[in-house]
Amino acid sequence: MAVKRRTRQREAILGVIEGSDGPLSVGEVHELAGREIPGLGIATVYRNIKLLKEEGVIVAVELPGEEPRYEPDGRGHHHHFRCRNCERTFDLEECPVGIPDGTTLPGGYRVEGHSLTLYGRCTNCPE
Ligand SMILES: [Zn+2]
Ligand SMILES: [Zn+2]
Incomplete structure (x- = not known):
């Protein structure tokens, strides 16, 4: 069950990043993915984003003076x-x-x- 929930969380988080019309901050991912996964914790969002980044699925977008945002790799x-x-x-x-x-x-x-x-x-x- 725990594994299933983790997979759902990851899919929801990746889904909102892939479906967005621009790079998202951790807070924005949390808000959007939280609509699909009630009770989704911010720490879970941080953890999944870190993993997705390490796996090369998403990349960080750094704007000056801003917290990092994330978008799918390979957008060109x-x-x-x-x-x-x-x-x-x-x-x-x-x-x-x-x-x-x-x-x-x-x-x-x-x-x-x-x-x-x-x-x-x-x-x-x-x-
Ligand atoms: Zn506006
Ligand atoms: Zn250009």
Whole structure:
């Protein structure tokens, strides 16, 4: 029985991370997975997230000054949009950076990659 419950918890936690439209904090995972698993403890969420990360199933997303968030591994190149009002973070579908890798910038700087987070208001948070 205990094993069955552990499996259900893990599946619920992974399910909300995979089903999200952006990386989730431990608190957000706890809230969403808790709707499926009444009584789900925050320590259980921490433990499962740690394991899923060690197994390479999920990866941490670190925004400056924020607690880590988690998303499935292998999402490919993408960026995040952080809503300053509701404090949720969303995946952006398109890369807004018009500087392909390999570009040489004035001054001779050769671009090999970039990272970017945009801040503003999401569609749930009209002015
Ligand atoms: Zn918002
Ligand atoms: Zn990009």
